Amino acid sequence: MAVLAAASLLGTPAFADTWPSKPIKAIVPFAPGSATDQIGRAFAAEMAKTLGQPIVVDNKPGVNGMLGAAEVAKAAPDGYTILIGTNSTNAALKSLMKQLPYNQDTAFAPLGYMGSVPLIVAVNNDVPAKNLRELVALAKAKPGNVTFASASTSQLVSTEMLASMAGVQMTNVPYKSGPAAMTDLIGGQVNLFTADFAVMLPQVKGGKVRGLAVTSTKRSPAIPELPTVNEALGLKDYELIAYFAMFAPAGTPPDVVAKLNQAINAAANNKEVQDKFAPIGFVVEPGTPDALAQRTKAETAKWAKAIKDAKIEPQ
Known part of the structure; x- marks a missing residue:
């Protein structure tokens, strides 16, 4: 046992020297x-x-x-x-x-x-909401009617947190991957998707979907025309990156x-x-x-x- 212990003590620095x-x-x-x-x-x-x-x-x-x-x-x-x-x-x-x-x-x-990275809240182009306030009004009028995609924790929590803070109920549609959820948002199978800039920004800039807000506390230099969720809804404490x-x-x-x-x-x-x-x-x-x-x-x-x-x- 003592020999083994000594060998393992000696082995670690040698391993680190040759690693990787x-x-x-x-x-x-x-x-x-x-x-x-x-x-x-x-x-x-x-x-x-x-x-x-x-x-x-x-x-x-x-x-x-x-x-x-x-x-x-x-x-x-x-x-x-x-x-x-x-x-x-x-x-x-x-x-x-x-x-x-x-x-x-x-x-x-x-x-x-x-x-x-922050996330962007976006809707399918056929959703009749031009901004976040209008989307909240839509969700309030028909509880559970607005559907949203999620393929990761940040996508799920950011939207549920938004719904909770805005006092509305929306229905989650889970996906295995962000790109798959994005395809369905563009196609209109879901109304809303909150996703990181890598997945969302090209589609917003390309006019495939309508961006409504960013989830950070400051506007992003990458898309400065989009308000923060706090600005759009008059909230103070919403932030999710x-x-x-x-x-x-x-x-x-x-x-x-x-x-x-x-x-x-x-x-x-x-x-x-x-x-x-x-x-x-x-x-x-x-x-x-x-x-x-x-x-x-x-x-x-x-x-x-x-x-x-x-x-x-x-x-």
Whole structure:
């Protein structure tokens, strides 16, 4: 036993020195084409340059990101499997699900925060509401008649929170992916969809759907003509933004965490990455693993309150 213990003590620094010695798998728990996928792939490409090994992106969508997150939670803690996490997987799921296949608070080692994007509230072009006030009036006139799509936690909670704060009732239509929900919004199968800029902005700018408001507390430079939800409805406390961060399985060696954090921050500071995603309202915020741990704690509490206030029952 003593020999084994000594060997494992000696093994960790040597492992960290040679890490990474093979490709790394980055699991994106949402569909190809989603904001998480687009941003995750751009970061992975830059991180591969810093780390000297390819990072292979693997999409595992389903259950608001839970399927992909569960796979990382049970992976070996060796730095070769990482999660492109979001507010869905690492803050909100705990309050949305009665049971998770992992302990959200202890299953992951925080690696680094990537950045955030606001969402756009939009309706199908045939919906007779030219602004958010008119949409609320429509929903008040016929409770439950207005349908809305959701394929992620931020999409679901942002709309339920809006309905709750505006005092209206709308009917949720769940989707497996943001792009699929977008197709149905354009086609008129659903009336409303609140989604990140990556999915929504091109369709709003192309006139395929009608944008009504942004979910941040300030207007976005990417589409300054859209008011915030607070401005549109005369509210004060409405805010919901989607964010992205990377995590590894709990127990990943600290030296490996440090190397991954360095690579994440280098990608966040890369001007090409910043310029590429500025049009979708993406704001980078490099930081330490500890800063991400603190943020995750605060965000978990914030989302628990938002989900409770929106009267969303755990599934």
